[in-house]
Amino acid sequence: MNKDSKITVFGGTGMLGSAIVRQFNKKGFENVNAPSRKEGFDLLSKEKVDSYIDVYKPDYVFLVAGLVGGIQANNKRQADFLYQNSMMILNVLEAIKNYSPKTKILYTGSTCIYPKENPQPINENRFMTGPLEDTNKGYAVAKGMGIVACQLYRMQYGINAISAMPTNLYGIKDNYDLESSHFIAAMIVKFVNAKKNGTPLQFWGSGKPRREALYADDCADACIYLIQNYDSPEIVNIGTGYDHSIKEYIDIAERVFNYDGEISWDASKPDGTFEKRTDIAKLKSIMPEYNPRGFEEGLKTVLKEDFNFDVS
Numbered sequence: 259m260n261k262d263s264k265i266t267v268f269g270g271t272g273m274l275g276s277a278i279v280r281q282f283n284k285k286g287f288e289n290v291n292a293p294s295r296k297e298g299f300d301l302l303s304k305e306k307v308d309s310y311i312d313v314y315k316p317d318y319v320f321l322v323a324g325l326v327g328g329i330q331a332n333n334k335r336q337a338d339f340l341y342q343n344s345m346m347i348l349n350v351l352e353a354i355k356n357y358s359p360k361t362k363i364l365y366t367g368s369t370c371i372y373p374k375e376n377p378q379p380i381n382e383n384r385f386m387t388g389p390l391e392d393t394n395k396g397y398a399v400a401k402g403m404g405i406v407a408c409q410l411y412r413m414q415y416g417i418n419a420i421s422a423m424p425t426n427l428y429g430i431k432d433n434y435d436l437e438s439s440h441f442i443a444a445m446i447v448k449f450v451n452a453k454k455n456g457t458p459l460q461f462w463g464s465g466k467p468r469r470e471a472l473y474a475d476d477c478a479d480a481c482i483y484l485i486q487n488y489d490s491p492e493i494v495n496i497g498t499g500y501d502h503s504i505k506e507y508i509d510i511a512e513r514v515f516n517y518d519g520e521i522s523w524d525a526s527k528p529d530g531t532f533e534k535r536t537d538i539a540k541l542k543s544i545m546p547e548y549n550p551r552g553f554e555e556g557l558k559t560v561l562k563e564d565f566n567f568d569v570s
């Protein structure tokens with residue numbers, strides 16, 4: 259990859275995509291393109307994807323677009339999550355095959371592709387070894403299909419497609435809509451509302467389940483490293499290597515927000531899987547310097563950038 263390589267980030271307006279664009283801009287890359295729906299580009303339109311790849315013929319493509327959401331959105335719109343996430347990767351692979359077969363593509367799946375029950379930490383070999391979580395089956399099946407599609411286009415057509423599996427992400431430009439957000443974004447919004455408006459703070463379940471949370475810019479660094487240094491059909495986890503309980507995330511947020519009000523727990527709401535931690539040994543073997551930041555540091559940056567909230 260050179261400073262003038264033609265790089266396309268599909269999903270460049272999203273949390274991970276904008277972090278990838280930000281990292282490239284910081285490093286002085288001159289030819290980074292992020293076509294967006296606002297400008298009329300749509301990954302669900304085969305014609306638009308064909309025409310873009312045919313005209314632009316990128317050297318590198320990051321497919322980090324997707325229909326993405328938390329448990330509620332995933333559960334309510336399973337068919338939409340299945341259809342849209344499937345069509346995006348198929349349209350892009352087919353266009354690359356037909357119009358620009360030398361393009362290298364990095365596709366992001368998700369750790370939701372793993373079965374609902376796993377030995378911890380979750381190793382890449384767990385893919386397709388057991389039943390999926392029911393609440394996000396549409397998303398998980400589409401993401402798993404995307405991985406297999408990358409492997410099959412590589413096998414049959416020699417397309418240089420690699421797949422990475424990010425764990426739960428948070429960061430600048432996260433989705434803060436409480437109806438469709440992930441846990442960390444929802445927690446941040448609740449704390450911001452509690453601090454600004456005195457809204458009572460309530461969280462679901464027992465607070466005991468353990469989860470990872472990876473800062474999007476650290477995930478972006480890993481994606482950029484992988485597209486330059488990894489060339490294999492086998493998937494690679496992008497996790498943190500450590501986790502916290504939900505309660506521990508809330509304790510950190512309490513400290514960062516300097517919040518001294520009440521916090522209640524709605525024990526009638528489900529906890530979900532007790533533990534879900536990814537094995538990052540493979541990523542570390544490819545990228546030894548990978549060392550994602552701790553949650554407190556990432557949280558402070560998000561509060562400053564997205565909420566203009568001074569927590570120093």
Ligand SMILES: NC(=O)c1ccc[n+]([C@@H]2O[C@H](COP(=O)([O-])OP(=O)(O)OC[C@H]3O[C@@H](n4cnc5c(N)ncnc54)[C@H](OP(=O)(O)O)[C@@H]3O)[C@@H](O)[C@H]2O)c1
Pocket residue numbers: 268269270271272273274275294295296299300301302321322323324325326366367368369423424425426427428431432433440
């Ligand atoms: N967030 C997580 O915790 C997480 C965890 C594991 C894996 N991932 C994966 O990582 C990737 C990035 O996630 P994210 O959280 O950054 O997502 P995000 O913030 O919701 O961004 C999604 C991006 O996809 C674009 N997009 C959606 N539908 C599109 C369409 N039909 N045509 C063109 N662009 C479209 C959006 O563009 P608009 O601006 O036009 O909406 C946006 O740029 C996704 O593949 C996701 O599945 C995310």
